[in-house]
Amino acid sequence: MIRRPRLSTTGAFAPLRATAFRAMWIAALASQVGTWMETVGAQWILLAHPHAAVTTALIQTATTLPVLFLALPGGALADVFDRRRLLIGIQSVQAGTAGTIAALAFFDLLNPIELLVLTFALGCGAALTVAPYQALIPELVPRQELPSASALGSLSVNLARAVGPAIAGLLVARLGPGYVFALNAASFAAFAVVMASLPRKAPAAETRPEAFLAAVRAGERYVRFSPEMRRILLRIALFITPAVALWALLPVLAAHRLGLGPTGYGLLLAAVGAGSIGGAFLLPWVRSVLTPNRSYAVCAAVYAAVLAALALTRSPALAAAALVPAGAAWIVVLSNSNAAVQLFLPGWVRARGLSAYQFVFSGSQALAAAAWGVAADRLGVPGPLLFAVVLLVLALISGRWWPYMDTVPLDRSTKVHWPEPHLLIEPEEAEGPVVVLLRYRVAEDRQAGFVRAMHRVREARLRTGALQWGVFRSGEDPGAMVEIYTVASWEEHRRQHDERLTAADYDDELAAQSYAEGEPEVTHLLSATPNVSGSP
Known part of the structure; x- marks a missing residue:
């Protein structure tokens, strides 16, 4: 309605x-x-x-x-x-x-x-x-x-x-x-x-x-x-x-x-x-x-x-x-x-x-x-x-089947709500692709609701830089749900982190995390270029 x-x-x-x-x-x-x-x-x-x-x-x-x-x-x-x-x-x-x-x-x-x-x-x-x-x-x-x-x-x-x-x-x-x-x-x-x-108007310094x-x-x-x-x-x-x-x-x-x-x-x-x-x-x-x-x-x-x-x-x-x-x-x-x-x-x-x-x-x-x-x-x-x-x-x-959606209550201001990534390997801005994994602890009886809530998170990830996205259950750990998405480069992920996510996107993430226990564990996977020369 x-x-x-x-x-x-x-x-x-x-x-x-x-x-x-x-x-x-x-x-x-x-x-x-x-x-x-x-x-x-x-x-x-x-x-x-x-x-x-x-x-x-x-x-x-x-x-x-x-x-x-x-x-x-x-x-x-x-x-x-x-x-x-x-x-x-x-x-x-x-x-x-x-x-x-x-x-x-x-x-x-x-x-x-x-x-x-x-x-x-x-x-x-x-x-x-x-x-x-x-x-x-x-x-x-x-x-x-x-x-x-x-x-x-x-x-x-x-x-x-x-x-x-x-x-x-x-x-x-x-x-x-x-x-x-x-x-x-x-x-x-x-x-x-x-x-x-x-x-x-002077541009924002961080842009x-x-x-x-x-x-x-x-x-x-x-x-x-x-x-x-x-x-x-x-x-x-x-x-x-x-x-x-x-x-x-x-x-x-x-x-x-x-x-x-x-x-x-x-x-x-x-x-x-x-x-x-x-x-x-x-x-x-x-x-x-x-x-x-x-x-x-x-x-x-x-x-x-x-x-x-x-x-x-x-x-x-x-x-x-x-x-x-x-x-x-x-x-x-x-x-x-x-x-x-x-x-x-x-x-x-x-x-x-x-x-x-x-x-x-x-x-x-x-x-x-x-x-x-x-x-x-x-x-x-x-x-x-x-x-x-x-x-x-x-x-x-x-209009009965395809009505306007209500955009008035959505907060579109930028919100930097992810923890700053601390990596032991500092990637170049152009380095990519980058794979981001988020591991959630979700009780088995709450996993169906979690997957439904993650649909809105999927849209936020894809429109702010992700090229591929998926959510998976762990075969070894029934209480683990893993979100995986890929971005083209480290620069794209930094823009996603610092500039592109909104307060409304944060609300969608909170709705999904309400099904989980605590904060997700985040891992960043950087592209490993094969050694084509054959040298060790």
């Missing part, structure tokens, strides 16, 4: 009291406004070309597909390098790319292929931006304000969706798309300037930099062996896959079914943004009365109803009215999911875990948007929208 949320119901805008967070949030909002302006300008250019349903949907794909390739490496970079400097560099490159699109548009040299390629380049920058940006948030606001900070992050996206398309529609209609692309370049440059002005590839593997391992993370990723994928049909098909719906121009399309997106703003105001109340699973179900039902209305109506006014609750449902689902990830991830792997979330979130958008575009090109817009309704209903029902 999922317990009700127990986070403090801080105000929706409480995190904005922190000066550094406020500056970063405003800079991100301006950049996102520019991105939405660029998206509208690009999609409106492509509407004049054949197969508009496919090409306009591919703008969404080009923007989000890079996440499939760069999300996990980007998360590792954000955990290994200074996040502020990383953001400055990325935003500077983004400004140059957007400036190139603007120059080509001004000289009437922008064809669909070039536009898609450069949009893909901007998507690469966006994929590398998300992890360091979101990983900075817990450093700037208190833990109890993380859900509100996550909501503000989603709100900035939707505010941008409300403001950006409306501005872009007016500029495209009166001045042409080149001015839209130029303003996008300026927004990236402004973001870089703001990040450069933020104070740099040792990880090698890049090892960091990527560690992040992948952490997500793979975290049931809570896997469940969050599943729930967001089940929602995003059908929900993105709205974003992929709205340009075609506006132009070909509702008979609207660029200004009208911008107003439709503004209606979604207005709904998301209302949803942000409602989030504290929603969290106080609904569990994450119930709010997910309500939002999926609301979003399905909106898609059904859009599939059946030809009235612009009705379509705009329907899009308001869609914006509210979208921000509630995304904010709750992002907050759950932020609350669950410990600091050492936060950016990598967030990049895995972004991988699923944006990857689902990229692949689904392309599929919805192809379907609409062949079948028209109403059919795919109604099929998306069916998928949303199935996502709602699936």
Whole structure:
């Protein structure tokens, strides 16, 4: 049974009291406004070309597909390098790319292929931006304000969706798309300037930099062996896959079914943004009365109803009215999911875990948007929208079997609770593999409970560095249970010991040790390289 949320119901805008967070949030909002302006300008250019349903949907794909390739490496970079400097560099490159699109548009040299390629380049920058940006948030606001900070992050996206398309529609209609692309370049440059002005947080003295590839593997391992993370990723994928049909098909719906121009399309997106703003105001109340699973179900039902209305109506006014609750449902689902990830991830792997979330979130958008575009090109817009309704209903029902897990009560602070290993042989950091044995005294009538409790210990060992893990009974001593696991190197085991285990992992170990008598006896086995020369 999922317990009700127990986070403090801080105000929706409480995190904005922190000066550094406020500056970063405003800079991100301006950049996102520019991105939405660029998206509208690009999609409106492509509407004049054949197969508009496919090409306009591919703008969404080009923007989000890079996440499939760069999300996990980007998360590792954000955990290994200074996040502020990383953001400055990325935003500077983004400004140059957007400036190139603007120059080509001004000289009437922008064809669909070039536009898609450069949009893909901007998507690469966006994929590398998300992890360091979101990983900075817990450093700037208190833990109890993380859900509100996550909501503000989603709100900035939707505010941008409300403001950006409306501005872009007016500029495209009166001045042409080149001015839209130029303003996008300026927004990236402004973001870089703001990040450069933020104070740099000194790294903890005990933190040792990880090698890049090892960091990527560690992040992948952490997500793979975290049931809570896997469940969050599943729930967001089940929602995003059908929900993105709205974003992929709205340009075609506006132009070909509702008979609207660029200004009208911008107003439709503004209606979604207005709904998301209302949803942000409602989030504290929603969290106080609904569990994450119930709010997910309500939002999926609301979003399905909106898609059904859009599939059946030809009235612009009705379509705009329907899009308001869609914006509210979208921000509630995304904010709750992002907050759950932020609350669950410990600091050492936060950016990598967030990049895995972004991988699923944006990857689902990229692949689904392309599929919805192809379907609409062949079948028209109403059919795919109604099929998306069916998928949303199935996502709602699936919560009965695959609900969110409660991450709020888990203490994710680092806890060094193992005794410092005292070895007569001092291994090199790169030496490995290393085998760790823990010998427990467990009465035979308590061994079944011990093995069940060790399942959570297994997950902690594997997500913090173990490559293999097992628990065994001793054939010679019926009262002995032996836990054995292998790590790649002594350095990995030291990181596991000093940096990666959390207070929640300690609670799981205590639960297992409650079945045993006293503390376990620990042995470290170091790799013995054979003497290949044959000499004694």
